[in-house]
Amino acid sequence: MNHIFLKRISEFFFSQMRKDVVQQSKSFFNKKQRYVLTGMMTLIAGMLLYPPYRVEYRGIFTGISGYAWLFNLPGSDGSTPLIAATVDIGLLFAQWVGVLLLGVIGFLLFKEK
Secondary structure: OHHHHHHHHHHHHHHHHHHHHHHHHHHHOOHHHHHHHHHHHHHHHHHHHOOEEEEEEOOEEEEEEEEOOOOOOOOOOOOOOOEEEEEOHHHHHHHHHHHHHHHHHHHHHOOOO
């Protein structure tokens, strides 16, 4: 009998606690700010999965570059052993900084007064 009573009290307590946490998280950002935050995270994840690359031929940059899936860069299949494509970290970082700056600006513009 006591364990049923304790179980109901704990269920009530934790359900109230969960409701409070959800309410606090919803009130922390408004709806437009959540959209901006979700958009920023989606763009950054997309840029990570489809990054810019640069092609090197025998260790020398050829000037050929582009975008490709992270796990399917040109030359990664081993068919051309003299050509290696690597992720252009500098450009990827610059893109991330741009998205973050625009996201912060959007986030602040949608701040409730």
